[in-house]
Amino acid sequence: MSDILTIRALIGDQKLYDRATGGGDGSSVEFQVPNFPIVPDSQAVRVDASSKTEGTDYTMDDEIGLLTMTSAPSGSQTVIITYKYTLLTDIQLQSFLDLESGDVKLAAADALDSIASTQALILKVMKVLDLQTDGAKLADALHRQAQDLRKQVLDAELQGSEFDYAEQINDAPGFYEKVVKDIMRQG
Numbered sequence: 498m499s500d501i502l503t504i505r506a507l508i509g510d511q512k513l514y515d516r517a518t519g520g521g522d523g524s525s526v527e528f529q530v531p532n533f534p535i536v537p538d539s540q541a542v543r544v545d546a547s548s549k550t551e552g553t554d555y556t557m558d559d560e561i562g563l564l565t566m567t568s569a570p571s572g573s574q575t576v577i578i579t580y581k582y583t584l585l586t587d588i589q590l591q592s593f594l595d596l597e598s599g600d601v602k603l604a605a606a607d608a609l610d611s612i613a614s615t616q617a618l619i620l621k622v623m624k625v626l627d628l629q630t631d632g633a634k635l636a637d638a639l640h641r642q643a644q645d646l647r648k649q650v651l652d653a654e655l656q657g658s659e660f661d662y663a664e665q666i667n668d669a670p671g672f673y674e675k676v677v678k679d680i681m682r683q684g
Contacts, residue, residue: 500601501590505583507605507646508612512536512581519578521570532582533562539581544570560586584612602650606643613639 505511517530521544537559554567562582570576585608593611597603613636620632666672 500594500599500604501587503601504590504593504605504608507602508584508608510584510608510612512539512583514579514581517578517580519576521572521574521576523571524569526566526569528564528566528576528578530562530564530578530580530582533560534583534586535559535562536581536583540564541579542566543577545575545577600650602646606646609639609643609646613637613643 513532515530515532517528519525519528535557540557542555542557542564556565557563558565564576564578566576589611590604590608593604593607594601597607616639617632617636620630620635622632623630664675666675
């Protein structure tokens, strides 16, 4: 498994499917999908006119989820976009890996912190009918998960450490005390 896939598994950022529709008005050539970044080459675009399906030329900006068509669909046509998306791009995850010198768990912790910050800014605290979101609580949970990953790395580093203890001797009485304690330890 590649490092990018390992990070995705650690942070729970699997590829998800979505579908977006938009109506043509004869002049609009840009359509925004609600979830992005889009997995490269995962989108399929269809323009329907009644029961007739037509192919179309378009470009997709995967990072911001913007579909730009070469010609505007008419008012009777519907644009249907199916695609896969993730929370972070492979390039972002590779950047975290590079920052952490290839340590997958530390890179995953950085990714979780990044997601937490974004979610806290986007979600805030909202209540609509029976649905309530709390971005701060979500961010706290993600930050705790990131701390746990960092602690796992630190604990593993400490387990491999051969350093046990050290005594510091600053003067003659300290040296005398160390000699006495060494004799006592030996029994």
